[in-house]
Amino acid sequence: MSLQHDLQYATDLARGAGRVILDHYGKVERLTKTHSATTDEAVTDADRASQRYIVAGLRQRYPSDGLIGEESDTGTSITAEIPNPQGRVWVIDPIDGTNNFISGLGNFAVCIGLLEAGAPILGVVYDVCRDEMYCAARGQGAWRGTKSIAAPNSPLSDSSMLMMTSNLLIKGRTPNWACHWIGQTNWKVRILGSAALECVQVAAGVAHGAVTVNGKLWDVAAPAAILLEAGGRITDLQGGEIFPFDLTCYQGAKVPFLAAGPSAHVALLREIHENP
Numbered sequence: 297m298s299l300q301h302d303l304q305y306a307t308d309l310a311r312g313a314g315r316v317i318l319d320h321y322g323k324v325e326r327l328t329k330t331h332s333a334t335t336d337e338a339v340t341d342a343d344r345a346s347q348r349y350i351v352a353g354l355r356q357r358y359p360s361d362g363l364i365g366e367e368s369d370t371g372t373s374i375t376a377e378i379p380n381p382q383g384r385v386w387v388i389d390p391i392d393g394t395n396n397f398i399s400g401l402g403n404f405a406v407c408i409g410l411l412e413a414g415a416p417i418l419g420v421v422y423d424v425c426r427d428e429m430y431c432a433a434r435g436q437g438a439w440r441g442t443k444s445i446a447a448p449n450s451p452l453s454d455s456s457m458l459m460m461t462s463n464l465l466i467k468g469r470t471p472n473w474a475c476h477w478i479g480q481t482n483w484k485v486r487i488l489g490s491a492a493l494e495c496v497q498v499a500a501g502v503a504h505g506a507v508t509v510n511g512k513l514w515d516v517a518a519p520a521a522i523l524l525e526a527g528g529r530i531t532d533l534q535g536g537e538i539f540p541f542d543l544t545c546y547q548g549a550k551v552p553f554l555a556a557g558p559s560a561h562v563a564l565l566r567e568i569h570e571n572p
Contacts, residue, residue: 299417300436302410307422310420312353317406320340339367340394362385363386364376378543381542384411386410387410387513388514389492390406393489393492396490402426403488409518409520414539414542416517416524418434419432419522428440430496430500430519433525436525445500447501447526449527451563452563457497457503458503459488459494459507461510463509474509492515495516495522498523504564517541520553529557529558535565554568
């Protein structure tokens with residue numbers, strides 16, 4: 297089965313999950329994940345319902361593929377079914393931007409990514425409230441709806457937009473590079489509250505860069521596939537490669553990342569190095 301068919305199926309699943317989520321929108325209670333290292337990390341019944349919907353669809357069509365999901369029905373663990381870390385593994389974030397969803401702020405997305413041998417080969421990020429589908433499969437281009445998209449290849453300028461994660465703390469402090477970016481007025485800094493939506497703005501050419509400090513694998517797998525197919529770069533904050541990712545025994549470790557156009561990536565990485 298070709299990736300084109302896989303991509304169509306994943307986009308259909310994401311839209312279906314979006315309908316599940318909207319049925320809960322404005323009606324949910326904020327719950328707490330007992331497995332999270334961050335004791336106040338939010339989850340809702342909508343997150344779990346969305347993941348159940350996606351997982352059921354994937355298991356029906358791809359019974360031998362692995363699955364990693366941010367949630368579980370009990371709330372005591374993530375979902376991690378990885379029979380072959382070098383094989384095909386779907387990575388799911390049923391609602392990226394849960395705190396936005398709870399608060400009624402319409403910046404949240406359904407994310408479905410596919411890794412093969414730890415490398416992102418397919419990604420879907422569905423902006424639910426705007427009904428915008430960002431998607432890509434290896435060798436088939438990157439898309440927002442029916443429009444082809446590409447990451448910016450131009451250098452940073454006074455008109456450049458940068459996306460920043462809402463949680464900027466690294467070991468209990470805000471790094472100097474983040475303070476510098478917020479404190480200056482040349483680059484246009486934005487925080488959407490969804491790492492995936494921020495990353496795909498780079499893939500779409502809206503932003504020159506996006507940084508996420510405390511993300512997890514499900515925050516980056518799907519948008520990384522889109523960004524890479526759009527010609528962008530994605531690394532950790534030291535410039536090291538994130539992919540191929542070692543999925544062996546993954547249980548929710550942080551995956552910080554810098555996503556950017558090729559030229560901007562060099563400059564932003566230098567900023568991070570020089571302002572720790």
